Amino acid sequence: MPVVTDLDSVPLTPVYTIVISATGETTVDGEPVENLPGQDARTSALADIRVRAARRGHPVRINAKEPDGSVWPLIVDHDGAVTPLDAPHPAPHPAPAPVPAPAVALAALTERAGPLGPRHAALLGRVVTAELRGDLAGAAAAAEDLETVLTAELGPLHPHTLGALATRAWLSLLLRDDWAAATRLHVLAAERRRQAGAPDVETRRAARNAHAAWALLRAADPASAETLRPELGRIGHLTA
Numbered sequence: 715m716p717v718v719t720d721l722d723s724v725p726l727t728p729v730y731t732i733v734i735s736a737t738g739e740t741t742v743d744g745e746p747v748e749n750l751p752g753q754d755a756r757t758s759a760l761a762d763i764r765v766r767a768a769r770r771g772h773p774v775r776i777n778a779k780e781p782d783g784s785v786w787p788l789i790v791d792h793d794g795a796v797t798p799l800d801a802p803h804p805a806p807h808p809a810p811a812p813v814p815a816p817a818v819a820l821a822a823l824t825e826r827a828g829p830l831g832p833r834h835a836a837l838l839g840r841v842v843t844a845e846l847r848g849d850l851a852g853a854a855a856a857a858e859d860l861e862t863v864l865t866a867e868l869g870p871l872h873p874h875t876l877g878a879l880a881t882r883a884w885l886s887l888l889l890r891d892d893w894a895a896a897t898r899l900h901v902l903a904a905e906r907r908r909q910a911g912a913p914d915v916e917t918r919r920a921a922r923n924a925h926a927a928w929a930l931l932r933a934a935d936p937a938s939a940e941t942l943r944p945e946l947g948r949i950g951h952l953t954a
Contacts, residue, residue: 721789721797721799722947722950723772723943724772724773724774724775724789725772725774725775725929725932726775726803726804726805726806727775727806728774728775729775729776729777729803730742730743730763730766730774730775730776730777731743731744731776731777731779732756732759732760732763732776732777732778732779733779734755734756734759734778734779734780734781735781736781738754738755739755740755740756740758740759741759742759742762742763747759747762756778759778760790760794760796761794763776763790764790764791764792764793764794765792767790767791767792768792771792771936773789773790773791773792773795773797774789774790775787775788775789775803776788776789776790777803786798787799787801787802787803828873828874830874833863834860834863834864834874837856837859837860837863838860840852840856840859840860841853841856841857841860841881844856845885850885850888850889851889853881853885854882854885854886854889857878857881857882857885858882860878861875861878861879861882864878870906871906871909871910873910873912876903876906876907876910876912879899879902879903879906880903880907880916880920882899883896883899883900883902883903883920883923886899886900886927887923887927893927893928893930893931893934893935894931894935894938894939894942896923896927896931897924897927897928897931897942897945897946898942898945900920900921900923900924900927901921901924901945901946901948901949903920903924904917904920904921904924904949904952905948905949907920908949908952917952918952920952921949921950921952924946924949925946928942928946
């Protein structure tokens with residue numbers, strides 16, 4: 715049977731655990747599995763996993779623990795295809811971790827990158843004021859206005875423009891109302907930071923938050939998530 719060739723397409727969670735005892739008993743995530751007629755414990759456990767994969771509509775990850783204590787990371791599809799892995803399953807992507815008070819962080823960034831002109835400073839003031847009063851939607855709209863002006867006057871890769879874009883992206887996570895938009899904004903932020911040669915730590919944060927937002931989108935709207943998979947793939951190498 716064919717094996718899974720695109721390992722990155724397999725969700726990182728859940729990871730099921732098969733335990734096979736020395737007496738031939740098997741559990742999946744602690745639940746006993748009855749042997750199928752004419753099948754051994756291992757085959758019966760894999761049949762159970764196949765059903766779970768079919769219900770989810772995609773291959774799933776498992777750790778198979780043998781009686782001797784060895785652990786085998788595998789991917790199992792609904793058709794019974796088993797793909798052994800040569801390394802443990804990767805850790806799940808972290809939940810979105812936006813920097814607290816993104817507008818205030820943007821204000822600090824502008825100080826490091828040089829002073830803003832009066833018009834830009836006024837727009838930044840709108841962002842900070844809206845966020846501090848809890849109006850995240852208003853802060854996001856003001857950050858977009860600021861980014862638009864900065865892009866036109868300073869270019870998309872200027873530190874001030876990148877800061878405004880990052881603030882929009884962070885606010886999109888805090889708003890939690892459009893995971894597709896949050897994914898796109900973080901992808902854009904990661905790509906532009908890479909193009910500008912910005913510090914790696916911020917670029918990695920943007921890329922990881924893009925993956926985290928996409929994971930939340932996939933849970934809520936799998937079809938929409940699939941349309942964004944190519945965009946997400948462009949920054950996969952930036953998360954390391």
